[in-house]
Amino acid sequence: MRLLLATGVWLxxxxxSQLPPVNGPPQTMAPTPAIRxxxxxxxxxxxxxxxxxxVEYQISRISLPSxxxxxxxxxxxxxxxRITNFRxxxxxxxxxxxxxxxxxxxxxxxxxxxxxxxxxxxxxIQFPVGGTIYVTGRGLSVTTTFDLQKSVDDEPYLRMxxxxxxxxxxxxxxxxxxxxxxxxNNKYGNMMSMQTRRNLQTTMCRHMQSLVDQxxxxxxxxxxxxxxxxxxxxxxxxxxxxxDTGTREEDPQVxxxxxxxxxxxxxxxxxxxxxxxxxxxxxxxxxxxxxxRRTRQAAKEEEPDYMDEAMKEDGKKAPAVxxxxxxxxxxxxxxxxxxxxxxxxxxxxxxxxRMRHLFVDVNMLDASATTEDFxxxxxxxxxxxxxxxxxxxxxxxxxxxPQNPTRRAAEVIVSSYTINSLLFHAHRTNALLFHVDxxxxxxxxxxxxxxxxxxxxxxxxxxxxGQRFPGKNLELIIRTLEEPSVEIEEGxxxxxxxxxxxxxxxxxxxxxxxxxxxxVFEVQAQTIGGRLVGTxxxxxxxxxxxxxxxxxxxxxxxxFRNSAFPALPNFVNRVKAA
Numbered sequence: 001m002r003l004l005l006a007t008g009v010w011l012x013x014x015x016x017s018q019l020p021p022v023n024g025p026p027q028t029m030a031p032t033p034a035i036r037x038x039x040x041x042x043x044x045x046x047x048x049x050x051x052x053x054x055v056e057y058q059i060s061r062i063s064l065p066s067x068x069x070x071x072x073x074x075x076x077x078x079x080x081x082r083i084t085n086f087r088x089x090x091x092x093x094x095x096x097x098x099x100x101x102x103x104x105x106x107x108x109x110x111x112x113x114x115x116x117x118x119x120x121x122x123x124x125i126q127f128p129v130g131g132t133i134y135v136t137g138r139g140l141s142v143t144t145t146f147d148l149q150k151s152v153d154d155e156p157y158l159r160m161x162x163x164x165x166x167x168x169x170x171x172x173x174x175x176x177x178x179x180x181x182x183x184x185n186n187k188y189g190n191m192m193s194m195q196t197r198r199n200l201q202t203t204m205c206r207h208m209q210s211l212v213d214q215x216x217x218x219x220x221x222x223x224x225x226x227x228x229x230x231x232x233x234x235x236x237x238x239x240x241x242x243x244d245t246g247t248r249e250e251d252p253q254v255x256x257x258x259x260x261x262x263x264x265x266x267x268x269x270x271x272x273x274x275x276x277x278x279x280x281x282x283x284x285x286x287x288x289x290x291x292x293r294r295t296r297q298a299a300k301e302e303e304p305d306y307m308d309e310a311m312k313e314d315g316k317k318a319p320a321v322x323x324x325x326x327x328x329x330x331x332x333x334x335x336x337x338x339x340x341x342x343x344x345x346x347x348x349x350x351x352x353x354r355m356r357h358l359f360v361d362v363n364m365l366d367a368s369a370t371t372e373d374f375x376x377x378x379x380x381x382x383x384x385x386x387x388x389x390x391x392x393x394x395x396x397x398x399x400x401x402p403q404n405p406t407r408r409a410a411e412v413i414v415s416s417y418t419i420n421s422l423l424f425h426a427h428r429t430n431a432l433l434f435h436v437d438x439x440x441x442x443x444x445x446x447x448x449x450x451x452x453x454x455x456x457x458x459x460x461x462x463x464x465x466g467q468r469f470p471g472k473n474l475e476l477i478i479r480t481l482e483e484p485s486v487e488i489e490e491g492x493x494x495x496x497x498x499x500x501x502x503x504x505x506x507x508x509x510x511x512x513x514x515x516x517x518x519x520v521f522e523v524q525a526q527t528i529g530g531r532l533v534g535t536x537x538x539x540x541x542x543x544x545x546x547x548x549x550x551x552x553x554x555x556x557x558x559x560f561r562n563s564a565f566p567a568l569p570n571f572v573n574r575v576k577a578a
């Protein structure tokens with residue numbers, strides 16, 4: 001019950017959207033949304049339950065201010081108003097309404113209010129009066145509408161647009177005024193009831209605004225406006241994954257993934273009743289401060305880690321030795337040793353600290369609603385504190401949410417613009433370095449330079465490795481040669497990755513060789529029962545001609561490549577994060 005926005009997104013399903021053709025406005029600091037969040041009926045059902053608890057607890061404790069009612073004969077003050085009886089609303093609903101609003105509706109409730117009267121009435125002469133007022137409300141409803149806005153500091157909050165008491169009856173009667181009781185009730189009963197209704201409406205609407213500010217807007221204001229990529233990566237690693245992997249037969253006609261993008265969703269539809277209502281696209285104070293801070297931080301140098309030191313060996317030639325491939329690594333899946341891949345292993349494979357200078361702008365840009373969902377547009381720009389350059393990619397325009405018949409409580413739609421921008425900055429700042437050694441589950445044993453006849457190791461493919469470095473283990477450092485790129489093909493994520501694998505004798509930083517390669521692989525993912533389930537398939541794996549590995553050519557390594565082709569998915573199959 002502590003709060004809808006504090007509890008996070010339940011069962012969020014992740015989709016990666018494709019970039020449309022470049023036909024949008026020029027890129028600015030926060031031009032158009034590159035991420036969209038859709039809050040669906042399931043989440044609003046939970047929000048209504050939370051709002052119900054808040055309203056039921058607090059509405060009967062409303063503090064009613066003193067007021068004054070005047071007639072031709074004089075004025076009376078009404079004090080010490082209190083709710084003495086309250087019937088809870090028959091229904092409390094919190095949900096979306098077009099075009100971009102939220103509604104909080106309390107339906108069919110009753111109350112009984114008492115208060116003290118004091119004042120004077122002029123009937124020939126002035127008489128002091130006192131007594132009690134009773135206010136009865138039956139079958140009332142209150143409807144309040146809000147929209148999502150931002151302050152001058154780019155802090156989101158819910159702004160109340162309309163509020164009013166609907167239907168039902170409110171009757172005000174006085175008692176204890178002596179000979180004036182019947183006169184006041186008969187002559188001024190309707191007037192008192194109407195004025196009491198207006199006063200109660202003002203009081204209840206102020207209370208509804210206060211409730212929303214305290215329990216919703218305050219938490220919205222605390223939401224971050226940038227998210228560290230390091231923190232996101234750490235979060236992903238901490239989640240358990242289940243990968244069912246496989247490979248496809250390589251098609252010799254498969255060319256490199258084209259750079260042109262195909263928009264897979266209906267650009268004009270998306271299921272909205274109206275287009276998103278945008279916030280101001282101008283650079284806000286927060287973005288201005290962030291840009292200045294990023295400029296200052298870009299000049300700072302970071303201490304090199306182990307992989308940075310090992311990378312200094314890149315470019316040095318390895319010893320030339322002839323090779324004679326022998327055994328194959330292509331084992332049946334049942335024969336591949338199952339090794340648990342823990343979060344610690346993943347941190348060794350990829351040092352997330354290298355991403356600490358990358359940030360995603362999650363500033364809210366627009367909002368739209370149907371009767372079934374509420375959608376928020378998020379900037380999705382990626383920044384680096386170590387690089388002042390901007391991403392060469394263009395945000396999607398327009399960026400719509402696709403239809404999804406099996407909606408979860410919340411859905412996050414990430415455009416390829418955000419992912420490609422992240423990969424661009426990560427490559428540009430040398431953040432994409434991966435480390436594999438003998439401790440890496442699933443592939444560590446393959447890096448032995450020598451092994452028994454019952455084992456499989458790298459010398460089975462290139463026996464000169466074992467002859468030159470017997471009884472050792474190799475370690476690999478993999479870096480990108482160009483920024484990886486992501487595209488969408490019939491709902492699957494297609495990534496092209498060009499990199500260089502450098503081989504070292506483990507622990508010595510003695511370079512053995514290097515192999516440059518390009519691979520294209522396909523990832524399909526979906527959430528099942530709150531877990532992310534995916535498949536990985538290698539579409540293409542090609543070794544470049546500039547091979548520096550014991551004097552071998554790319555053709556000489558064909559057997560090694562064919563063995564590595566199924567080994568890569570098997571390696572990913574070990575990744576069942578802790």
